[in-house]
Amino acid sequence: MKRILVTLTVCATLAAVVSCEYDSPEIRFQQTTTFTNDYSKVIDALRDQTLTISQKMDLLADAMKNQTLTLSEKMSLLEEALKNQALTLSEKMDLMAKAYENGVLKYEELTGKLISEIKAANTGMTEKLDAIKRAVEAQTTDLNSKMDFIGKALDLIADTAEKGFDKNAEASGLVKAAIESLKGSMEKKLDAINDAIASQSATLSDKLILIKGAVDAGLVGENSTLGLVKKAIDALNSTAGTANEKLDAIKEAINSPSSGLNVKLEAIKEAVAQGLVDVTTKQDLILAAINSSSSYSFTKDELLEVGDDYLLVDDAFWNANHQNYEMVRALKDLIPLSLPTKCKFYFKQDSGKYPLSGYEDTSFYGPLYEEGKILRVIQSSSELILAVNLQTESNNPNLISKNGHSCYFLKKVYRSCYYVFHVGIGGYAAGKKLKMENMGSKDNFAVKSEYIEYDFWSEAVATKLGVWGFHDLAYDPKVHPNRSKEFIIIEDK
Secondary structure, X not given: OEEEEEOOOOOOOOOOOOOOOOOOOOOOEEEEEOOOOOHHHHHHHHHOOOOOHHHHHHHHHHHHHOXXXXXXXXXXXXXXXXXXXXXXXXHHXXXXXXXXXXXXXXXXXXXXXXXXXXXXXXXXXXHHHHHHHHHHHHOOOOHHHHHHHHHHHHHHHXXXXXXXXXXXXXXXXXXXXXXXXXXXXXXHHHHHHHHHHHOOOOXXXXXXXXHHHHHHOOOOOHHHHHHHHHHHHHHHHHOOOOHHHHHHHHHHHHHOOOOOHHHHHHHHHHHHHOOOOOHHHHHHHHHHHHHOOOOXXXXXXXXXXXXXXXXXEEHHHHHHHOOOHHHHHHHHOOOOEXXXXXXXXXXXXXXEEEEOOOOHHHOEEOOEOOOOOOEEEEEOOOOEEEEEEEOOOOXXXXXXXXXXXXXXXXXXXXXXXXXXXXXXXXXXXXOOOEEEOOOOOOOEEEEOOOEEEEEEEEEXXXXXXXXXXEEOOOOOOOOOOOOOEEEEEEEOO
């Protein structure tokens, strides 16, 4: 470090850092020139009280890039700077990021130092979370390292957080940022996610947060989460541990509010499929999953069973609460969209009824809505409702006994809409002029070149209790193997 006193009318800049002072009675400018290729002089400059924080930051940034300083010297300069109590956490994060960018720090060293600084910093939660986010975004290749750091950093600040701090919500946002900051193609990013999910060190809860982050970052769609969830459960199932330990891991993941409900439900299904969870435990987990994301807290005496596309609820509970929007919204999230009934298209002749397309599987549509089947689109739809199953001979709800409760069977359907079917013409119907038999007054029928288009109008019934329902919603293949809405097509002579 060398100091040159000169009398000037302006303050001249000779290198990276300059300080100017006034000395009376005449104006004298003291100019400090720093040399970043001289380790001892940089140390002196860092301890120079006449330099501003900004000047020292610039000096260090240059030093981190300097090729003449050794790695050991650069590390010592960084350690010297981090001792400066005048530096904010954000400024220290800037220095560490520069050191990481220039190969002075490994990522594990950067995050380790940042955690130490967070622990010691007397600063607000916003600045701490910002520093964590910037550290996550600084490294662009190793998702496992990012996830490990996020967990450690959030555990640290959660211990001292003020009331209202939502660790799970912050984790979800940070994981999304971690995924978005990954470099490379979409395939490489998905590979990184798969590797992190397969990690034996991550908890199932962490893996579900990771899956939600992938969905939030737009890397996978809602319907693509099952494969990721399956891998997460596979990783859990392949680890050592008792059945109780694995069940505890699943319960901990389901109780966490950080993952989306759809991800949790897929995890429960996969755990059941792999034999980690029995049917009774499945219901308990579903109850915990919905309560972790709902403002309404359900009990076992209200929500008695969740099937693949139906709910069983206590009838008194439903009669009293079916107009509670938040409660109904939460229940709707538990099951997929259904049709009020199965739909079969037949070509009728004197000799009998035959599948319109010539094949049963392409003339039939089940009650669960699936894209790419013969149901092409749903049009003019009104609100989605949870409809009750009505008695065949009346419009009263059909009651089912379950665990000592009188229950309603519910499905998620449109209150009213057109179901537009495209059904291939084949078998006995091929080459014939066709028409619909007993078509509904609001329905539409048209014959195209190789298929028929049938627009079927469906509308729920309002019961005296105020709930909406449909007949034959509850389909039991053992009791009613052929129950369906039959659409009969005949030859138009």
